Amino acid sequence: MDADEDVEETGGAARTVRLTESHAGQRLDKALADEMPDLSRARLQALIEQGRVTLDGAPVSRAGKAAPGLYDILIPALAPADPAPEALPLPVLFEDAHLIVVDKPAGMAAHPAPGNETGTLVNALLHHCAGSLSGVGGVARPGIVHRLDKDTSGVMVAAKSDAAHAGLSALFATHDIERTYIALTRGGPDPARGRIETQIGRSNADRKKMAVLKSGGRLAITDYRVQQVFGAPKKPGGAPMAARVACTLHTGRTHQIRVHLASKGAPILGDPTYGSGSPVQPVKDAIAAASLKRQALHAAVLGFVHPITGEALRFETDPPEDMRMLEILLADL
Template sequence: MVEYTEEIEDFEEEITESEEEIQGREMFEHHRFEADKGQMPLRVDKFLLVRLPHASRTKIQDAAESGCIRVNDKPVKSNYKVKPNDIVSVVLSYPKREIEITPENIPLDIVYEDDYLLVVNKPAGMVVHPAFGHFSGTLVNALLWHLKDNPLFTGNDIRPGLVHRIDKDTSGLLVIAKTEEAKSHLALQFFNKTSDRKYLAVCWGNLESETGTITGHIGRHPVNRKVMSVYPDGSHGKHAITHYKVIERLGYVNLVECILETGRTHQIRAHFKYIGHPLFNDAEYGGNAILKGTTFSKYKQFVNNCFAVCPRQALHAQTLGFTHPATGERLSFESPIPPDMLQLIEKWRNYTSER
């Protein structure tokens, strides 16, 4: 029997060196087993139960009902009999962590909500889920209050309903599941890359091409564990691909649209740093210095004013699309550019027009 394990995705979030963050980077695990040549017919739930000691039979059966158990790349029910050489894959959420999380009455910008999920527009500055140094004021604290009558949000799970996330200082759209079935269904879409996500960013410098693709493994920096590095030779990290398109050239910065083919931690930020175009005012990746432009004091003052207008990395999760886990309808959402990034863009437009 051969087993492969990987994560649904590395959710983009602020990195710390804490155990909480390291264990909390992924919400789902993906297992792949190859049945032996001499495998006797056996129900797939029993087959997986002996191979996944941390998972209950109920959890495995729920995964089957949600279409998250596949044999030879086809979804099966719990009573499917595993045969010799079958390839069995399953997506499961990680076990809940026992820490106390307090519901907090924090206003949420809810874009859409029904009995199965909700889509929120997260402001910059809000951490998605509790971690070391951030046990209050997070999106999860707010969700526990908003969904306090929902059994999925009444425990001490630091990731209830979460299937992806974005950095603390990145704004934009997130989908949250309200049932275990919806959570598994949505997680599978993110794993299979059938969800759609577009980001809007302001980066330093003029990109050579109107469109492009950045490819390079992403892993933790060998010295500074709070940031990620790109390893183009694939010696470390995980495969990552970012597609971009220049939306507007604004003198010494570019407004770009980014589409993620993978979802690694800090992917856009690390990739643009790697190609020499860090995101504007991204302190962790060198974008909070004047990287392009003139040496005139007036220009320096202008850029410092831009830093003050948008005091965080200029990155916004603008669009989100996925298939509804219950109805099968394709849903698409778009978030307007937040005021700080809009002011930043306008300032650079005015600067460019006056040159």
């Protein structure tokens, strides 16, 4: 084994490990962990998924087997172990001794991570709940049992007791949760109603992105329905300029709705990662006038059975101002 380590100015580290023929055929995460006992397999799996492990300059696949060669591992600096409570605006929809349901604003990350160490939902919950927050999720994300992307707004639930955390986690694991999102898209999916069922995993071309895969990945199922179209198609049978689409999740994969709608040729407006191509000029003008600076995606409905009391709970919120304004402007196209 040949390993070198250079500490970066950011506090992270870049390490190089040479695997030999003796490692061939082993799981890559295991082979690397054997050579770097200070890093767990789970930590290495996460680094591989994030595209931070490369072989001869090319990102490697988590599912891949070890091959002889030089592996570069970029290890980002760890976030502080104990997020600080912060008095942040937090629209609370429901709260009892076991759980809290909030309407997360766009621009707020769910939990601390490199680049978002403060101002997160966890920071806000630690202040609001004043110590009564489940620690099952680990110190970096107490109470969190699911998440929304930083720039996606909408309904989220967090656990305040360990029993609620376990119960909610079980509901999400078995998909016994009602989840509906509202998206404003470029063009519109065709047909106007249907189910998208694919495998989703890390993109082979860009490890920072998710993608629909022909093999590998995890099953992802989204039902969608076009609720309204904006801007008449230029030709019969053509796509409208934009659409409002309701999406119901049956699984909860990373970026699932964003990837699925893009795969149907109707990416979410304002999506910087999956919104390939540009909307027509009137739609671009509407986006600018509405001051939309994020993907137009809102988690509108969250329904579940309270894991402790057995009460059926359902919460629904309207999209925030930027999406509402964009809809008004699109309606005039």
